[in-house]
Amino acid sequence: xxxxxxxxxxxxxxxxxxxxxxxxxxxxxxxxxxxxxxxxxxxxxxxxxxxxxxxxxxxxxxxxxxxxxxxxxxxxxxxxxxxxxxxxxxxxxxxxxxxxxxxxxxxxxxxxxxxxxxxxxxxxxxxxxxxxxxxxxxxxxxxxxxxxxxxxxxxxxxxxxxxxxxxxxxxxxxxxxxxxxxxxxxxxxxxxxxxxxxxxxxxxxxxxxxxxxxxxxxxxxxxxxxxxxxxxxxxxxxxxxxxxxxxxxxxxxxxxxxxxxxxxxxxxxxxxxxxxxxxxxxxxxxxxxxxxxxxxxxxxxxxxxxxxxxxxxxxxxxxxxxxxxxxxxxxxxxxxxxxxxxxxxxxxxxxxxxxxxxxxxxxxx
Amino acid sequence: xxxxxxxxxxxxxxxxxxxxxxxxxxxxxxxxxxxxxxxxxxxxxxxxxxxxxxxxxxxxxxxxxxxxxxxxxxxxxxxxxxxxxxxxxxxxxxxxxxxxxxxxxxxxxxxxxxxxxxxxxxxxxxxxxxxxxxxxxxxxxxxxxxxxxxxxxxxxxxxxxxxxxxxxxxxxxxxxxxxxxxxxxxxxxxxxxxxxxxxxxxxxxxxxxxxxxxxxxxxxxxxxxxxxxxxxxxxxxxxxxxxxxxxxxxxxxxxxxxxxxxxxxxxxxxxxxxxxxxxxxxxxxxxxxxxxxxxxxxxxxxxxxxxxxxxxxxxxxxxxxxxxxxxxxxxxxxxxxxxxxxxxxxxxxxxxxxxxxxxxxxxxx
Numbered sequence: 001x002x003x004x005x006x007x008x009x010x011x012x013x014x015x016x017x018x019x020x021x022x023x024x025x026x027x028x029x030x031x032x033x034x035x036x037x038x039x040x041x042x043x044x045x046x047x048x049x050x051x052x053x054x055x056x057x058x059x060x061x062x063x064x065x066x067x068x069x070x071x072x073x074x075x076x077x078x079x080x081x082x083x084x085x086x087x088x089x090x091x092x093x094x095x096x097x098x099x100x101x102x103x104x105x106x107x108x109x110x111x112x113x114x115x116x117x118x119x120x121x122x123x124x125x126x127x128x129x130x131x132x133x134x135x136x137x138x139x140x141x142x143x144x145x146x147x148x149x150x151x152x153x154x155x156x157x158x159x160x161x162x163x164x165x166x167x168x169x170x171x172x173x174x175x176x177x178x179x180x181x182x183x184x185x186x187x188x189x190x191x192x193x194x195x196x197x198x199x200x201x202x203x204x205x206x207x208x209x210x211x212x213x214x215x216x217x218x219x220x221x222x223x224x225x226x227x228x229x230x231x232x233x234x235x236x237x238x239x240x241x242x243x244x245x246x247x248x249x250x251x252x253x254x255x256x257x258x259x260x261x262x263x264x265x266x267x268x269x270x271x272x273x274x275x276x277x278x279x280x281x282x283x284x285x286x287x288x289x290x291x292x293x294x295x296x297x298x299x300x301x302x303x304x305x306x307x308x309x310x311x312x313x314x315x316x317x318x319x320x321x322x323x324x325x326x327x328x329x330x331x332x333x334x335x336x337x338x339x340x341x342x343x344x345x346x347x348x349x350x351x352x353x354x355x356x357x358x359x360x361x362x363x364x365x
Numbered sequence: 366x367x368x369x370x371x372x373x374x375x376x377x378x379x380x381x382x383x384x385x386x387x388x389x390x391x392x393x394x395x396x397x398x399x400x401x402x403x404x405x406x407x408x409x410x411x412x413x414x415x416x417x418x419x420x421x422x423x424x425x426x427x428x429x430x431x432x433x434x435x436x437x438x439x440x441x442x443x444x445x446x447x448x449x450x451x452x453x454x455x456x457x458x459x460x461x462x463x464x465x466x467x468x469x470x471x472x473x474x475x476x477x478x479x480x481x482x483x484x485x486x487x488x489x490x491x492x493x494x495x496x497x498x499x500x501x502x503x504x505x506x507x508x509x510x511x512x513x514x515x516x517x518x519x520x521x522x523x524x525x526x527x528x529x530x531x532x533x534x535x536x537x538x539x540x541x542x543x544x545x546x547x548x549x550x551x552x553x554x555x556x557x558x559x560x561x562x563x564x565x566x567x568x569x570x571x572x573x574x575x576x577x578x579x580x581x582x583x584x585x586x587x588x589x590x591x592x593x594x595x596x597x598x599x600x601x602x603x604x605x606x607x608x609x610x611x612x613x614x615x616x617x618x619x620x621x622x623x624x625x626x627x628x629x630x631x632x633x634x635x636x637x638x639x640x641x642x643x644x645x646x647x648x649x650x651x652x653x654x655x656x657x658x659x660x661x662x663x664x665x666x667x668x669x670x671x672x673x674x675x676x677x678x679x680x681x682x683x684x685x686x687x688x689x690x691x692x693x694x695x696x697x698x699x700x701x702x703x704x705x706x707x708x709x710x711x712x713x714x715x716x717x718x719x720x721x722x723x724x725x726x727x728x729x730x
Contacts, residue, residue, distance in 0.1 A: 004393075004394065004399045004400065004401075005398065005399030005400050007400045007404055009400075009404065009405065009406040009409070010406070011406070011604070012403060012404055012405060012406060012407060012604065012607055013404060014400075014404050015401065015403055015404055020392055020393055020401055020403075021393075023392050023403075024389045024392050024393060027385055027388050027389050027392065028369075028385055028386075028389060029369065033370065034369045034370030034685065034687075035369065035370050035372045035374075035379075035687065036369075036380070036385055038377060038380055038385075038388075038565075038566040038567075038612070039372055039374065039377055039378060039379050039380055040374070040377060041374040041375070041376070041377060041688055042377060042567065044374070044688070074439035074440045074441070074444075074568060074606075075439045075440055075444075075589065076439070076603045076604050077603075078588075078589050078602070078603035078604075079439075079440075079589050079603075081587075081589075082587030082588070082589060082590070086587070108588075109587050109588065112585075112587060194604060196604060200403075201403040201606075201607070201608050202407065202604045202605065202606055202607045202608070203439060203568045203569070203605075203606030203607070203608065203609060204568070220477075222446075222447030222451070222474050222477060223443075223447070223473075223474065224440065224443050224444050224446075224447060225447070237443070238441045238442075238443035238444075239376070239377065239441050239443075239559060239561060239567045240567065240568075241439075241566075241567055241568030241606070242377055242566070242567045242568070243566050243567070243568065243608065243609075244568060244606075244608075247403070320399065322398075322399075322400065323406055323409070
């Protein structure tokens with residue numbers, strides 16, 4: 001295999017190379033059918049098998065119980081920001097945890113449909129940490145409680161789910177860490193995730209939701225905006241994003257071959273640990289997230305001399321370390337190291353940062 | 366190149382083989398970047414170039430004037446069924462031409478947002494033809510007039526746009542014939558098309574719409590459901606379906622190399638002509654669409670002895686002629702022969718139908 005660039009993009013993001021090789025073959029001919037994966041009818045046998053396989057893999061890899069439906073939708077997490085309150089808020093109150101830009105976008109869309117109670121927020125600390133239970137106050141019997149499990153921009157991640165009062169449906173935007181570690185799906189009423197971090201290409205949104213919760217959704221909505229439509233028709237009410245579903249299936253097969261989510265979690269801890277260990281001993285660089293809230297997916301950091309950051313990103317790119325520039329809203333650097341990102345790439349980054357720091361000694365105070 | 370199956374699927378559908386070869390390469394490495402097309406950040410240089418190139422090709426190939434925005438959305442035509450009335454109906458009246466199942470689905474969603482006036486319908490004739498101007502009566506100053514330019518299930522296609530009174534915005538579901546022939550885009554307020562027939566893979570919806578019309582849309586809608594959001598941010602409000610946009614660009618390059626839409630129209634007339642000429646002289650088979658309304662995209666036909674149809678489809682599939690079974694709602698056979706379907710495949714189908722007819726002589730009366 002030819003050497004490829006180390007791709008630290010926050011999403012769309014790196015995919016496993018064996019998956020890419022299989023996708024290349026399937027583009028021409030899926031499973032010996034003489035027809036490529038992009039060209040198969042979504043109602044034909046070949047794609048039906050793809051859909052069934054992918055759903056089965058979501059269930060086995062993710063530990064998704066039969067109580068929950070598995071849906072492959074479109075429109076990204078940005079569409080879930082409104083679809084969740086459109087279905088479940090209906091003039092009532094929902095509790096939101098505000099841990100950054102993506103939480104805020106979800107909150108803004110929810111406010112169109114009812115009252116939002118901010119149960120907790122780390123905004124005053126520039127979103128550098130995940131609020132603790134002591135910093136959180138829930139409203140009485142909200143329609144649901146929403147949180148963003150990983151915050152790509154600030155490099156923070158919930159280590160455990162927030163704990164609203166018993167009986168409050170828990171809704172999670174898990175776009176950037178779903179299937180990077182085991183979670184207890186039974187605790188959630190609805191989880192949504194754009195696929196383009198750990199799961200596949202942009203253009204598919206994986207939704208995992210309790211069937212009885214979906215049934216509670218509003219009925220005076222367009223057919224396509226009712227979750228129940230897609231649950232009742234197994235994501236086949238209209239033409240689904242067939243290719244994206246196929247790629248997710250291939251990625252999940254790869255995860256199984258690596259040892260499943262426990263192995264993924266271990267790899268991801270190891271990769272992030274190498275970077276955080278480096279940052280903790282560096283005189284030039286400093287991590288931006290509080291130690292107890294550090295994301296295993298997106299490692300955000302600054303140079304103490306911020307004037308060096310542009311040069312650093314340029315040099316890194318020239319060395320085949322791509323996508324390290326931080327989100328435009330916060331600046332600095334960000335290394336996104338999702339499931340498929342190789343540990344060699346993390347080591348290559350740390351080697352480069354070491355060298356960069358040595359060559360700029362004296363400018364780090 | 367290895368021989369592939371002739372794929373008569375109504376969509377997702379056959380793509381040009383040179384495009385598939387380029388897609389295979391880009392999956393591993395897009396344009397020498399060392400990063401595959403599925404993995405590139407949508408905000409990076411490489412994908413920005415893809416998006417700009419694809420939009421420019423939509424404009425040059427489709428003759429789209431600057432007055433019109435070009436949007437790459439998600440959710441298929443099924444999402445446009447509600448998004449159009451949600452934005453533009455607002456309790457008023459819209460006129461719809463009812464030419465089959467897809468029109469009816471659009472009508473059903475529009476009724477959630479206002480009054481639908483059925484300007485014309487061929488339902489009484491089982492949708493075997495396109496209504497004439499004499500069969501059409503428009504309401505006075507509707508919010509817009511909607512039609513379905515090609516009807517995949519019944520094999521009918523409008524040869525010219527319907528002509529509502531001057532000033533009435535014309536909205537078209539062109540999912541199954543956009544870019545199969547030249548049209549005068551300036552006549553339309555909004556055209557939408559799922560990509561999976563003539564343009565690319567499932568999961569991208571191309572919307573071409575007059576900017577001033579989009580500005581008229583309702584403002585009390587979720588951000589993602591306002592067309593203006595996507596027009597103002599060039600389809601980059603959130604992560605777009607990057608891969609689908611890339612493939613559309615490749616397909617459009619291929620169309621340019623074939624001679625553009627005039628050449629496509631000529632090819633498509635030639636391909637459909639071979640099939641219709643055969644049907645018109647056959648004693649066993651009969652086309653289901655009225656001669657003046659025949660689609661160049663989907664050729665629908667029956668056997669006079671309908672008991673033979675299942676056998677025919679089975680035999681055809683065994684000979685590498687795949688996807689000929691008609692839509693489940695009408696039965697019979699359907700040959701979908703979009704832009705990328707090769708004329709050799711049409712000839713192979715006619716040869717097969719000839720043979721089949723000869724071998725069943727005497728059962729055709």
